[in-house]
Each structure stands twice: as structure tokens, then as C-alpha cells.
Amino acid sequence: MSETTQLPKAALxxxxxxxxxxxxxxxxxxVRTSSAASRSLTIRDPGGPVGEAYKKxxxxxFAKTAGVDVIGVQSSHGxxxxxxxxxxxxxxxxxxxxxxxxDVDVLSGTKYLETVVGEGGLGPNASQIxxxxxxxxxxxxxxxATVLAYRTDTMGKKPxxxxxxxxxxxxxxxxxSVRKHASGTLEPALLADGVAKNALYPLDLDRAFRSLDRxxxxxxxxxxxxxxxxxxxxxxxxxxxxTWNGRAQVAIDDGAPVKIVWKxxxxxxxxxxxxxxGPNVELMREFIEFASAAENQAEFxxxxxxxxxxxxxxxxxxxxxxxxxxxxxxxxADMFVMDAAWWGASSAKAQERFETWLxx
Amino acid sequence: xxSADVAAATTAPxxxxxxxxxxxxxxxxxxxxxxxxxxxxxxxxxxxSFFDNDGxxxxxxxxxxxxxxxxxxxxLATIKVAFFTMLFCIVGAYPVAYLLATSRKSTRNWLIxxxxxxxxxxxxxxxxxxxxxxxxxxxxxxxxTAFGITDAPVQMIYNFTGVMIGMxxxxxxxxxxxxxxxxEGIDPNLTKAAATMGxxxxxxxxxxxxxxxxxxxxxxxxxxxxxxLGYFITPALLGGPQDTMIVQLIIxxxxxxxxxxxxxxxxxxxxxxxxxxxxxxxxxxxxxxIGGAARTASPAEGSMIRNYAGRVGTAITWxxxxxxxxxxxxxxxxxPARRGGVGFSRGGLYLxxxxxxxxxxxxxxxxxxxSFTSEAFLTWPPxxxxxxxxxxxxxxxxxxxxxxxxxxxxxITASVGMLFAVPCAFAxxxxxxxxxxxxxxxxxxxxxxxxxxxxxxxxxxxxRIGIAGTTLAVVLGHTVIVIPYVVVTVLAVVKGYDRxxxxAAATMGxxxxxxxxxxxxxxxxxxxxxxFMFAFIISFDExxxxxxxxxxxxxxxxxxxxxxxxxxxxxxxxxxxxxxLVSMSIVILASELIRRKGGFGLGTK
Numbered sequence: 001m002s003e004t005t006q007l008p009k010a011a012l013x014x015x016x017x018x019x020x021x022x023x024x025x026x027x028x029x030x031v032r033t034s035s036a037a038s039r040s041l042t043i044r045d046p047g048g049p050v051g052e053a054y055k056k057x058x059x060x061x062f063a064k065t066a067g068v069d070v071i072g073v074q075s076s077h078g079x080x081x082x083x084x085x086x087x088x089x090x091x092x093x094x095x096x097x098x099x100x101x102x103d104v105d106v107l108s109g110t111k112y113l114e115t116v117v118g119e120g121g122l123g124p125n126a127s128q129i130x131x132x133x134x135x136x137x138x139x140x141x142x143x144x145a146t147v148l149a150y151r152t153d154t155m156g157k158k159p160x161x162x163x164x165x166x167x168x169x170x171x172x173x174x175x176x177s178v179r180k181h182a183s184g185t186l187e188p189a190l191l192a193d194g195v196a197k198n199a200l201y202p203l204d205l206d207r208a209f210r211s212l213d214r215x216x217x218x219x220x221x222x223x224x225x226x227x228x229x230x231x232x233x234x235x236x237x238x239x240x241x242x243t244w245n246g247r248a249q250v251a252i253d254d255g256a257p258v259k260i261v262w263k264x265x266x267x268x269x270x271x272x273x274x275x276x277x278g279p280n281v282e283l284m285r286e287f288i289e290f291a292s293a294a295e296n297q298a299e300f301x302x303x304x305x306x307x308x309x310x311x312x313x314x315x316x317x318x319x320x321x322x323x324x325x326x327x328x329x330x331x332x333a334d335m336f337v338m339d340a341a342w343w344g345a346s347s348a349k350a351q352e353r354f355e356t357w358l359x360x
Numbered sequence: 361x362x363s364a365d366v367a368a369a370t371t372a373p374x375x376x377x378x379x380x381x382x383x384x385x386x387x388x389x390x391x392x393x394x395x396x397x398x399x400x401x402x403x404x405x406x407x408x409s410f411f412d413n414d415g416x417x418x419x420x421x422x423x424x425x426x427x428x429x430x431x432x433x434x435x436l437a438t439i440k441v442a443f444f445t446m447l448f449c450i451v452g453a454y455p456v457a458y459l460l461a462t463s464r465k466s467t468r469n470w471l472i473x474x475x476x477x478x479x480x481x482x483x484x485x486x487x488x489x490x491x492x493x494x495x496x497x498x499x500x501x502x503x504x505t506a507f508g509i510t511d512a513p514v515q516m517i518y519n520f521t522g523v524m525i526g527m528x529x530x531x532x533x534x535x536x537x538x539x540x541x542x543x544e545g546i547d548p549n550l551t552k553a554a555a556t557m558g559x560x561x562x563x564x565x566x567x568x569x570x571x572x573x574x575x576x577x578x579x580x581x582x583x584x585x586x587x588x589l590g591y592f593i594t595p596a597l598l599g600g601p602q603d604t605m606i607v608q609l610i611i612x613x614x615x616x617x618x619x620x621x622x623x624x625x626x627x628x629x630x631x632x633x634x635x636x637x638x639x640x641x642x643x644x645x646x647x648x649x650i651g652g653a654a655r656t657a658s659p660a661e662g663s664m665i666r667n668y669a670g671r672v673g674t675a676i677t678w679x680x681x682x683x684x685x686x687x688x689x690x691x692x693x694x695x696p697a698r699r700g701g702v703g704f705s706r707g708g709l710y711l712x713x714x715x716x717x718x719x720x721x722x723x724x725x726x727x728x729x730x731s732f733t734s735e736a737f738l739t740w741p742p743x744x745x746x747x748x749x750x751x752x753x754x755x756x757x758x759x760x761x762x763x764x765x766x767x768x769x770x771x772i773t774a775s776v777g778m779l780f781a782v783p784c785a786f787a788x789x790x791x792x793x794x795x796x797x798x799x800x801x802x803x804x805x806x807x808x809x810x811x812x813x814x815x816x817x818x819x820x821x822x823x824r825i826g827i828a829g830t831t832l833a834v835v836l837g838h839t840v841i842v843i844p845y846v847v848v849t850v851l852a853v854v855k856g857y858d859r860x861x862x863x864a865a866a867t868m869g870x871x872x873x874x875x876x877x878x879x880x881x882x883x884x885x886x887x888x889x890x891x892f893m894f895a896f897i898i899s900f901d902e903x904x905x906x907x908x909x910x911x912x913x914x915x916x917x918x919x920x921x922x923x924x925x926x927x928x929x930x931x932x933x934x935x936x937x938x939x940x941l942v943s944m945s946i947v948i949l950a951s952e953l954i955r956r957k958g959g960f961g962l963g964t965k
Contacts (some may be wrong), residue, residue, distance in 0.1 A: 044912060047923045053477060074923065075912035081615045082911055091823035093911035106618055175496065216601075220496070221518050224596040227929040231488070234737045237495045242952065244489045254736040355609070356430045358601040359437075 035267035041280055041287060044082075044097035044273065047074025053303030054098070058141075058291045061299075066286060080106050087112045087276050095280040096287065099273045102183070104137050105344020112136045114274040114281050116288050123289035125310070132337050133269050133309045139292050143269035145326035145335060146184040148239035148261040149233060149347070150249035155252030160240055162263055167192035167211070169218040176215070176280075176305075177232055180222035182354035183343060184266060187336075188242055191264050201339040205350065209357055222358070233258045238339060245326050246305040260324075262331040266315060268338045269309055293336030307332075373641030384793055386783035390843060394802055398840050402809055406631075408466025409624030410613035421625035424546040431609065435633060441595060442588035445527040449584045451579060452528065452716050453535035457576070459713045460536070463542035466649055470841055473945050474717055475536050477724040479897045480720035480944045481937035482918055483530060484925040487597045488933070489723035491517060492730075492740050499726075499740040513958060530594060532720060535580040537894065541887040542576030559591030565675045579852045582641065583845070586807045589634065606630055607810050614764055614812055627813050634808045644669045678691075724941065731934035738929055749935035759920060759936070765831065765916035766900055770836050774895035777842040784890070785850035790859070807844040815839060815908035822909055829913040830889055837905040843896040849894060 020027050045054040051074055059070040073094065075082060080103050086093055107113055115136045116126075126139045133140035150160055155174045159165075165172045166188070179185050185201050189211040195204070220238050223229055229243035233251040245260060250259050272291055274284040290296065297308035298316040306325025308314070314322055314329075326335070343350075412418035456475065463842050478486055493499045494516040503512040516522060518745065550572070551564045561568070592607040606626065613623035643665045695821050695894050726740075731749055733742035753759050783805075786791070788800065818837050822828035827836075859882065865875040881888075903918045910916075917936075 026943040033569075047912075073920075074915070075907060080618055081816070082819075082908065084618055084620075084907075085819045085823075086911065089820050089828075091825035091828055093829050093913060100923075106616065136484060178595070198957050219601075222601045223928050227926055228597065231491070231737055234735075235492070235495065235739055236497050237491075250736070338747045347609075348613075348619060351612060352428060352430055355434070356428075358604065359430070 003245050004017060005331050015210060037279070039067070039283070040071065041095050041283055042071045042093065043284075043287070044075055044094045046098065046173050047330065050304045051328050053300050056303065057289075057296050057300035061296060062290050064282075064292065068283065070287070079103065083107060083112055083275060085278075090277070092275060092278040094275060095278050096274045096284045098141070098270055099138060101135075101138060101268055101340040102141070102343050103337070103345075104135065104273065105340050106347070108275070108344075111136070112276050113277050114278075114284075114339065116272075116274060116285060118285045125240070125289050125292035125294070129292055129309050130311065133343040134271070137177050138271045138273050140269035140290055141271040141297060142304065142306035143267055143309055143327055144306050144320055145245045145262065145331070146187075146242060146338075147245045147248065147265040147326075148188075148240065149229075149251075149258055150261070151233065151236055152257040152259050154236065154239045156257075157258070163192040163242075165190040166240060166242070167215050169215065175220040175237075177221040177223050177229065177238040177323050178219050178242035179217075179242060180224050182350040184242070184338075185354070186350065187243055187266050187338070188264075189215075197264055197336040200336065203342065203350070205353060209353070212357065213239070219272045230331055245324075249305045249324055260327070263334045265326070266333045267326060267332070267342075269333045270306075271309070291331065293294055300311065343359045362727040384787040384791055384919055386787040387799055388803050390780045390784040390847075391799060391802060392839065397821070398809075398814065399415050399802070399804055401821045402813050405620070405820070406624045406627055407655035409619050409628055411621060412622060413619070420629075421622045424622065425629055426626055429618075431606075431629065434604050434606050435629065436605065437602065438589060439633070439637075441523055441527065441591075442585050442603065443604065444524055445531060445588040446581050446585040448524060448528040449535040450581055451531050452719070453532050453539060453580065454573075454577070455709055455712050456532075456537035457536045457543055459709055460540050461546070463547070469789040469948065471717075473948055474721055474892070475532075475533050476897075476944075477721055477941065478529060479533050479901070480940045481724055481727060482901065482921040482925070482933070483593060483728060484768040484921060485933050485937045486487065486723050487526055487594050488738055488925065488929055489726045489740045490522070490598060491527070492738050493723060493726060494522070494525070498781075502740070515539075517598045517783060519600040521601060523595045523603050526594040527588060527591060529719065529723065530591070533582045533715075534587065534894070535584050538580040538849055538852060539573065541853045542579075543573055543698070543855050543891050544886055545883070546572045547855065560685040561688050563681040566681035566684060566963075567683065571673075574857050575852050579848050583848055585637075586634070586804075589593075589630070589808075590810050602725075606951065607812070610810055611812055613780050614816065620816070624813075627810060629692055631808055638808075652766060695839075724937070727934040727937040727941075730931055731938045733934075736930060738931055738934060740825045742931075745939055746805050748931070749932045750939075753939065755936050758915060759917075762915045762917045762920050765914065769831060769834050769838065769916065770896045770900040773838040773842055773899040774892050776835070776839050777846050777895045778888070778892055780839070781846035782850055785847045786854055788847070789851050789854040790822055802807065802846050804844050806840050811899065811902075811904040812908075813842065815905045818905065819908050819911075829911050831914055833909040834914060834916065836908050837909050838902055841902065841905065842898050845898060846891050849891040850884075853884045853891075859886055 008223050021037055030325065043054075043059065051072070054072055057355075059072050062068075063070045079097050079099065083094070083097060084107065116139055117136055124132065129140055133143065135299045147165060148160060148166055155172070160172050160174075166176065169176070186205070186208040187200055189208045190200055190203060191197060192215075193207060193211040195207070220234065221228075221231070221241075223241070223243075226244055226247045229241055230247045232238050232241060233243075233248060234254060234256045235356065245265070248258055248260050252260075260349070272284070272288045274281055274288070278284070292310060294308070294312035295311045297310045297317060298313040299304070301308055301313070301321065305324060307325035308317075309327065311327075311329075316325075317325070326332065378543075409421050410417060412420050444797055456471075460471050460475070463471065471879070481489075491498070495501070496513040498516075500516065500835070501510075504510045504514060528673050529916065546569065551568050554564045554568045590607055592605045592611070594607050595603045596608060610623050610626050610630075613619045690904065729744070730738050730740070730742045732747070733739065734746035735743050737893075784799075788796065788803075814837065817832070818840075819828055822830075822833045822836075827833050843864055861879050861883070862875050865879045870878065877925070901918055903916075903922055906914075906916045912919075921936060924930055
């Protein structure tokens with residue numbers, strides 16, 4: 001559903017891609033044997049502008065500590081299709097993957113993924129992560145929020161302070177943009193209609209679409225890619241929109257007059273998961289425990305606008321930086337966590353209805 | 361070079377020659393290759409749509425397709441987009457191809473660089489360029505408001521118009537190059553002959569030239585139509601809420617909800633729809649238009665419709681000729697043609713083509729100034745001046761490595777594709793043999809099946825034989841999808857080639873090899889070069905298959921650009937696009953220089 005959206009701060013982005021095994025990329029042989037049960041891990045990350053962050057915060061330190069090779073491979077698309085194909089074919093190009101919490105439910109739980117908890121139980125690092133930000137199959141490493149963001153130059157006098165304001169085009173005028181996707185759109189629709197954030201799930205689809213009816217004609221752009229929203233905020237193509245916090249932050253970092261509304265934002269997290277039946281399950285478990293450590297998650301934040309899932313990380317993050325992170329306690333208290341289980345079970349139906357609604 | 365029997369060949373199937381009723385060996389490599397790397401993996405994958413999610417045979421997925429109106433509606437919307445894209449591409453590309461075909465060689469090569477420009481920049485870059493140009497706060501609206509032409513911003517994107525602008529722009533080069541290959545083979549003496557017989561400009565064009573270009577128009581139309589059916593990124597970014605393409609729904613099922621059975625059912629629906637359209641196309645125009653009658657010479661049921669269509673076509677061209685002649689006569693009174701100057705109709709052609717060239721080149725040229733911006737976004741006007749984005753590209757081994765790999769992959773893909781497909785195209789164009797229709801269908805099939813199915817199917821196959829995740833896997837996957845393009849373009853060229861030249865050479869004692877080397881090849885060379893370039897470009901720009909069969913282990917340039925565009929619209933994309941533009945133009949110019957020194961070249965005859 002939603003892609004992992006860690007984004008760089010503009011200042012850092014310039015050096016974030018002097019990457020990978022430069023020469024090795026060129027030298028990849030034509031025929032390669034599939035990853036054997038050696039002391040090396042191949043882990044998928046979403047790549048892109050923060051590709052370097054995964055290496056610096058997780059892969060390289062673990063390689064040093066555990067004395068193994070960690071190879072990061074990048075696939076930007078939702079990786080669930082690849083994982084299904086790999087496990088079904090028994091060809092483990094990856095040992096593990098950075099997954100969105102919703103990906104886990106899409107992969108129907110244990111059918112394609114191993115539990116991250118080994119025989120020794122939950123490790124000391126992973127235990128520090130709040131229960132709502134982990135499961136048997138995925139320990140949260142970083143999290144992001146679906147927020148409302150607006151241009152202060154055009155909407156500064158009458159800023160939208162909630163999704164109810166976003167829906168109220170008459171009193172809070174301005175061009176709007178909403179994601180062309182059910183996930184992260186139905187929740188704001190219900191919040192705007194007066195549903196309390198702790199009473200959202202299971203989503204009342206009828207009510208959500210009635211609410212969307214009210215705003216449909218006022219949505220100037222239905223966006224599809226997150227980068228599009230940064231662009232629109234930067235150029236002022238629209239005055240306010242619903243997007244991921246990282247996308248809005250990129251525009252702010254580049255000098256755009258944009259403000260993020262954290263109230264009632266929807267929180268999602270991502271973490272590392274293990275492919276079912278792969279050759280390096282135990283080593284992956286060690287890696288995941290390592291990636292749960294406060295200092296490693298704090299290191300990741302230096303390159304990205306995702307918040308750490310280990311609350312102890314905030315002891316290590318400078319306050320100015322901590323302020324823009326979604327897991328900062330003052331923001332996090334105002335949010336709700338997306339119900340991945342509901343979406344895993346209902347995504348197909350909800351999206352089908354959403355597409356039909358758009359056509360109608 | 362061609363003679364009047366080209367016209368005959370386009371309307372009537374060529375008579376069967378003795379000994380042509382057996383399977384041609386030239387078609388074997390393609391047939392075997394596609395059976396192994398396309399039919400088997402894709403059919404295996406699509407067949408799961410006939411099972412329910414527990415694995416027992418069931419039609420439940422097809423029932424859902426029928427019961428939920430969404431899929432039918434989106435399919436219709438997709439066909440509508442493809443149809444209008446085809447229409448605009450043909451109308452826009454025809455005058456350009458005509459201009460190119462009738463220009464001096466040196467001019468033509470410059471113009472070809474211009475036409476191909478959009479191809480060298482990733483489809484994402486082009487789409488974002490349109491957003492920055494045509495948005496509410498975009499460059500065009502800035503100009504309109506500044507000059508007081510409009511009060512409020514004009515809505516040019518995020519609607520059907522936006523989809524049409526993006527898609528027509530993306531596919532027009534394909535249409536131009538396909539038609540050019542045919543137009544270059546038309547003997548200019550034919551229209552001159554008509555002129556000496558007293559035919560006016562309109563008659564010369566509509567009654568003589570236009571019918572001769574029909575094979576090119578028909579293949580261009582078919583290619584653009586099919587290619588449009590598979591587009592989804594451009595409509596998603598430039599369209600409104602109603603511009604959803606069917607491939608988006610398939611990708612949602614494959615990638616987001618992992619319901620591959622249902623995805624397969626939508627895929628089967630798309631394939632069946634396409635086959636229906638293909639049959640209608642065959643009934644109305646005849647596949648012989650694209651080259652080589654697909655059916656045997658028997659006056660089958662279809663020929664009645666086709667004869668009727670032929671008569672309608674003749675009537676229309678006659679009418680157009682009369683109207684054009686009349687118009688020229690009227691206007692000539694107002695604007696007398698100066699002696700020695702550019703003729704009236706040629707002047708009009710220049711004007712129209714200049715506008716179309718501007719449309720083609722604008723978003724591409726736009727990337728050049730933007731690549732020097734000091735801001736972190738693609739914006740207009742750019743804040744100059746910074747070389748940081750170029751620095752980032754050149755300092756990155758990943759980008760340089762990916763560019764090298766994409767180049768090598770495209771080169772090998774295009775070469776292998778030509779090696780397989782050219783002999784097959786010759787056989788399809790010239791011979792009648794058993795199984796020809798089936799072969800036609802097989803060769804076209806990779807065009808019809810959305811790339812995502814080919815990608816997933818191949819991943820399973822490659823995993824089994826242990827080559828998933830390699831560069832070889834990308835080359836093989838790309839070869840599957842370029843074969844149809846190569847066959848169609850080469851067919852169009854071979855179709856326009858006058859075989860009497862070969863016969864003449866044979867009577868002079870030339871061997872078959874000599875005939876091909878000295879007579880046939882020089883004539884069809886430019887078409888072959890165009891076809892090679894298509895294959896190269898398609899592979900160079902391909903994303904889905906590269907992503908899937910490599911599991912992210914092998915990085916290609918489109919993959920990097922795609923990640924960059926999805927995760928951050930950084931001007932680095934513009935820098936990469938500008939670099940590609942310059943380097944590819946150098947390659948084309950270099951090939952032209954080599955040609956002048958007696959070697960190979962582009963656009964030679």
C-alpha cells in the first residue's frame with residue numbers, strides 16, 4: 001500500500017548516493033549462483049535518495065560487528081510481488097527486506113515470512129520498541145506519518161488545522177490535492193466527518209465515501225507518486241494536500257513556505273522482515289535485533305525524516321532534528337497507528353470501490 | 361526505387377509462388393525463442409486465473425470481472441485513450457515524416473535527432489517536464505497571465521487533455537519513424553509523372569502519394585495503439601480522477617494485494633479485447649497492409665468488407681484531392697507563388713512541422729536549463745547557476761555503472777533482436793506458408809501482453825534455470841519485447857521494396873548473397889537502422905522487466921531514474937536527461953559522418 005517514504009534532508013541528499021559497490025555493479029557476472037548459505041546477507045531496501053542511510057545506519061555497522069558481508073539491493077516498487085515470486089520459486093535473491101507494516105499483511109503473514117523472534121525470545125533491543133510498533137514478523141525500525149500540509153503564503157490567514165478544515169472548502173479556501181488511493185485517504189475522510197481517531201477501525205466505507213463525495217469536485221489534483229506532492233508544495237500548484245511527512249519536509253528544507261499539521265495524522269512504520277525458508281534466517285534475526293538498537297535507529301535519522309521506533313533513540317538525537325520527526329512524543333501523541341490487519345484483509349475491496357467511485 | 365506494383369501489393373495479397381507452402385526456416389529462431397521465453401512462462405502464469413485462491417479450478421475471477429462494473433469501464437477508458445493517442449500521433453507525425461522523407465539527407469539527420477529527442481529522456485522526466493510547463497503555476501500559465509491573455513490559470517493537465525498531451529508526445533516519435541521508413545522507399549518520380557499528366561497538387565498527394573504511404577500509416581497506427589494500451593505512468597501523473605488505465609489495476613493486484621489469479625484474469629480480458637480489435641483491423645484494412653497477407657489468397661469472407669473499405673478509402677482520397685485542389689486554386693489567387701521561392705504548399709508544411717517540432721522538443725529542451733538549477737526541485741524558472749547535479753552524476757559510480765550497463769544491454773538486445781526478427785520479417789513479407797497467421801499472432805503477442813506478466817513469468821523461468829538476477833536475464837527479457845517492434849518496422853520496409861530489383865539482379869547473374877548485399881540491403885538500410893534504433897531505445901528505457909528479473913541486483917539506468925523520480929523529483933534527473941540527449945546526438949551525428957566517408961549511416965538510401 002503506501003511505499004516506504006523515508007526522505008533525505010536536502011542538505012544531506014547530495015552525498016547520499018555515492019553508493020554501493022560501484023565497480024561491482026559493472027562487474028556483475030552474466031551468470032550468478034543464487035545466494036548460498038554463506039556468512040553473507042542480502043537485504044532489500046527501497047533505494048532512492050536515502051539508499052545510503054540503510055548502509056550507514058544498519059548494513060555497514062552490522063557487517064563490522066558480526067563479521068559478515070551485508071549486501072543491500074534496491075527495489076523501489078512494493079517488494080511483496082518479488083518476495084512471493086522468490087519464495088514460490090525457492091530462489092532467494094534476498095534474505096530479508098525492509099517492508100512496510102502493511103506489506104506483512106499483504107503477504108498473508110507467515111506464508112512468505114519467517115518470525116523475527118528466534119528460540120531465545122525477543123532480544124533486549126527489540127523489547128525496547130513499543131508493542132504497537134512491532135509484531136512477530138516485523139520489528140519497527142522507522143516510521144512516518146500521513147499528514148496534512150499547506151502553503152503558509154496562500155493559506156496563512158486561514159490555515160487548515162484539521163481534516164475537517166481540509167474538507168471545508170467554503171470557509172478554508174484553497175486548491176487541494178489528495179492521493180489517488182484508498183489507503184490514507186479513507187481515514188482522513190472519516191476524521192473530517194467527525195469520527196474519533198480511536199474509533200476509526202473497522203472503517204465505515206459507506207460513511208467514508210459519503211464524506212469524500214463532499215470534497216470530490218474541489219480536489220484539483222489526485223496524486224499518485226509521493227514525489228509529486230513535494231513538487232506541488234514547492235511550486236504552489238496546490239495550496240494544501242494530504243501526504244507523507246517526509247514529502248512535505250523536503251519542500252520545507254528547500255525553502256518552500258510549507259507547514260505540517262500533525263494533529264490526527266496516520267502513523268505507519270517499516271522494518272526488516274525475513275523471507276520464509278531462506279538460507280540465512282538465523283543471521284537475519286541477529287541483524288534485526290541489531291537494527292532495533294537505539295543508536296542505530298538514531299543514526300538512520302541523520303539521513304532521513306522518518307522517526308525512530310525505539311523511543312530511547314531520542315536521547316541521542318539533537319532537539320532541533322527531533323522536532324520534525326513523527327515519533328517525537330509531542331507529535332506522536334496526536335496521531336493514530338494505521339490498522340495494517342484491517343487493510344490487509346480489506347485493501348482489495350476498498351480500492352476497487354475507490355476506483356469505481358472516482359469514475360462515477 | 362519502388363514501382364507501381366507497391367500499390368497493388370497493398371491492396372491485393374501477392375500471388376502464391378511455387379514452393380512457398382512449407383514452413384520457412386527463417387522463422388524458426390523467432391518461433392522457438394518466443395515459445396520458450398514468452399508463451400510458456402506467460403501462459404503458465406495466466407492459467408492460474410482459472411483456479412480459485414485455494415487452487416481448485418474455478419471461474420470466480422472471471423465472474424468478478426463481469427459482476428464489478430469497474431473493470432469494463434476502465435477497459436473502455438483505456439481503449440479510448442489508446443484510440444485518441446493513435447489518432448493524434450498519426451495526424452501529427454504524418455507531415456513530419458513527409459518533410460523528413462522529402463528533405464536533403466543532411467537536413468534530415470538533424471531533424472531525426474529532433475524527432476528522437478523525447479526518446480532519450482526517461483518517460484518520467486518528460487512527464488514531470490509537462491507538469492512544470494503546463495501546471496496551474498507552470499511556465500505556460502505564467503506567460504499567459506503575464507501578458508494578460510488569461511485572468512485565471514488555464515487547466516491543461518490533470519484531465520483528459522493532459523493525458524493526450526503526454527501520451528501523444530511520448531509516442532509520436534514511434535509513429536514518425538515507422539512512417540518515415542516507408543516514405544523513404546517511395547519513388548518521387550511517381551508524383552512527378554502524375555504532374556506531367558496534369559494532376560494538381562491535391563490529386564498528386566491524395567491519389568498517388570498518400571495510398572503508397574498507407575503501409576506506414578497502418579503499422580504506425582497499430583504500434584501506437586498497442587503501445588498506448590500498456591501505458592500507465594503518464595496517464596496517472598497527467599490525468600484526472602477518471603483516467604485510470606487497465607494496467608494500473610493489474611499492477612495493483614500483482615504488487616499490492618498479491619492476487620495474481622485475478623490479475624491474470626484481467627490480463628486475459630485485455631488480451632482477448634486486443635485480439636478482437638486485431639481481427640476488426642484485419643477485416644477492415646487487412647493485415648496485408650502491414651506486410652504479407654496473413655491469410656492465404658483465397659477470397660475469404662473478410663475480403664468483402666475489405667473491398668468495401670477499399671472503395672470507401674478510394675472515395676475519401678478522391679474527395680480530399682478535389683477539396684485540396686480547389687483550396688489551392690482559391691488561395692493561389694490570394695497568395696501568388698513566387699518564382700524560385702518556396703511553393704505555397706511547402707510553406708504550409710514548414711509551418712505545421714515547425715509547430716509539431718516545437719511540441720516534440722519543448723519538454724526535452726526544458727530539461728537543459730533546469731539541470732543547472734541550484735534548487736532541489738524541477739521548477740520554472742530555474743534558479744541558476746549550479747553544476748551540483750552534474751557533479752552528483754559524475755561522482756557516482758552507481759549512475760555511471762548503470763548507464764554503461766543499460767547501454768550494453770540495449771546494444772546486445774537490439775542486435776540479437778535484429779538477428780532473430782529480420783529473417784522472420786522477410787519470410788512474413790514475401791512468402792505464403794502454412795502457419796503464417798499463427799506466426800503473425802506469435803510475433804505480435806509480446807506487444808499485447810502487459811510487460812508485468814512477461815516479467816513475472818520470466819522470473820519463475822529464470823529462477824528455475826538459475827539465471828535470475830543476472831544481466832543475461834535482462835537481455836533475454838528485453839529481446840522478447842523488442843522482437844515485435846523489429847518485425848513490424850522491417851515488414852513495412854520490405855513490403856515497400858520492389859522485388860523486380862532482385863529479379864533484375866538475378867537476370868544479370870548475381871547470386872542470392874550478392875543480390876542481397878549489393879541490391880536489396882542498400883535500399884532497405886535506412887529502414888533497418890530505424891528498426892535497430894527502436895529496439896535499442898525500447899530496451900534502454902524499459903523498467904518493469906529489468907526490475908523483476910533482476911530482483912534489484914542489477915541496476916539499470918531507467919531503474920535509477922525511476923527511483924529518483926518516485927522518491928524525489930530532483931534536478932539530477934534533468935542532468936541525466938541532458939547528458940543522454942547530448943551523447944545520443946553525438947552518436948547519431950558520428951554515424952552520419954562515418955556514412956559520408958563510405959561506411960554505414962542513418963537515413964541513407
